[in-house]
Amino acid sequence: MPDSSTTSPSIPSDIAELQAKFTTSLPKNQLQMLPHLVATGLPGINILIEWLQQQREAKPTIVVGAVYQALYQSGVSVAKDYLDRELPTGLIPLASSLDIDYTQLQQLLAxxxxxxxxxxxxxxxxxxxxxxxxxxxxxxxxxxxxxxxxxxxxxxxxxxxxxxxxxxxxxxxxxxxxxxxxxxxxxxxxxxxxxxxxxxxxxxxxxxxxxxxxxxxxxxxxxxxxxxxxxxxxxxxxxxxx
Structure with a gap:
């Protein structure tokens, strides 16, 4: 889970409602809600970080990829620090049988x-x-x-x-x-x-x-x-x- 420095001590009721909706919605609706969460600033970013952390053990989905991208593109230092620490090469192993480096491709697509x-x-x-x-x-x-x-x-x-x-x-x-x-x-x-x-x-x-x-x-x-x-x-x- 994100450490205490990356979580908001209190979430306004409208943010809490958005978090609850995001967590329980169908993937299509989650994708539509992403920009609204990012637009709230740090509270929304922290919600996305927490949600992404909870998905770490499962196979990445389209929504997981979209959340990663939203954090990657947000420019928020908390998001950058989290991704650098927990997901330095992205969401999937950049496997190659010929030792080809796919880091730049991952970054461009993100x-x-x-x-x-x-x-x-x-x-x-x-x-x-x-x-x-x-x-x-x-x-x-x-x-x-x-x-x-x-x-x-x-x-x-x-x-x-x-x-x-x-x-x-x-x-x-x-x-x-x-x-x-x-x-x-x-x-x-x-x-x-x-x-x-x-x-x-x-x-x-x-x-x-x-x-x-x-x-x-x-x-x-x-x-x-x-x-x-x-x-x-x-x-x-x-x-x-x-």
Whole structure:
């Protein structure tokens, strides 16, 4: 639990009511209430810290990710001190079978800097694919199969956690399979194509949570569907964990 220095000695009745509602509400309502709690200042921040601490033993959920982000972005010293002390690398283990460092990706996604996170995701996939991919700055579809499952799980989990469950390779795969692997149906659904026109990078993509579900992360459309088809067919998605 947070120490006594991070908790408010008395909570005004309206704050107490907000705390009770937040604790007992459905996830959708909790997400809607987050900005109101943050707007109350230190009392609301302390409520979120206490709630987040209580969730530490469970698997992170979309709401847990949103609360973490709210604290991360709040600029309040109490929140920063708590996160630095208790969650220095975020909510999930940044596991890699090749010792790839995903700290910066975690930080960009926590800030919801989705454009920079997307670019870094491509860089990380190139790192996983090897020296040739790093040099050319993109991956061949033939290199996708060798990408480690544990790393793809880490990258995907970060995108899911910090996008309220809207973005990630696993989301794109779920939608693709739901459309019987029909690319022509998938492209407009995820906002990569409008009519006969591909969405222009970067200005016409949506780099925030108003984007369609599955909009991010991107893959290079100009090289056809082979890379994304290989990614969405990777054995990683057939495994809950490695």
């Amino acid at each position: 800030h919801q800097d989705f454009e920079a996170a997307d670019k870094l995701t491509t860089e990380k996939l190139c790192e996983l694919a090897g020296a040739d991919a790093i040099k050319r700055k993109w991956i061949y579809f033939t290199e996708v199969e060798q990408l480690p499952t544990i790393d793809l799980h880490t990258v995907d989990a970060l995108w899911l956690l910090h996008s309220e469950g809207k973005f990630g390779f696993s989301i794109q795969r779920e939608m693709w399979l739901g459309m019987n692997k029909n690319w022509d149906k998938l492209w407009p659904k995820i906002g990569w194509k409008q009519g006969n026109n591909w969405t222009r990078y970067p200005g016409s993509f949506t780099w925030n949570l108003t984007a369609p579900r599955g909009h991010l992360p991107l893959s290079n459309q100009l090289r056809g569907v082979r890379v994304i088809a290989a990614l969405l067919s990777h054995p990683a998605w057939d495994k809950v964990s490695e």
